[in-house]
Amino acid sequence: MSKHYSSYDQINADLEILKLEKEIHKQHILLSVEKTKETLQPKNLFQEALTSYKKVFSNSYVRILQLAIPYVIDWLIHKKRGN
Template sequence: MEKKKYSSYAEIELELQILKVEREIHYQKILLSIDKTKESILPFKKINKILEVVSNFSSGIYGTILKTAIPILINWYLNRKRGD
């Protein structure tokens, strides 16, 4: 890098502002790449969508039927005779 020669403080201030903005841009790019990496490794949005669908499904009449039927089926399975 070659040394720059400034003729006024205004030029120095302008250069400092430019460097500050460039630094902020690079920082935001790093944060964005970290977020993208997190999304690719841990697909929370997909899991949340699935849980939301299951929650909506289980809150209606089907959910009430399942909440009633599942314990009955579990008890039947546990209490059945081995020979039957």
């Protein structure tokens, strides 16, 4: 879709807008690169892994107990009987 201009001022205004948009996109890319560098630092990788580990096991803690308790009770019953 082509745009028709009636003056050089309109062309210059659009060029200025495009220049600013280009600079915004460039800064966005640079910020993304910096965030990626920061995320890939060993300290941050360790913290992210620890956070993920906590999230996985905190959500499944009740389920683990529900699975483990019958085995513990069964083991205690057999231990008491001497089996």
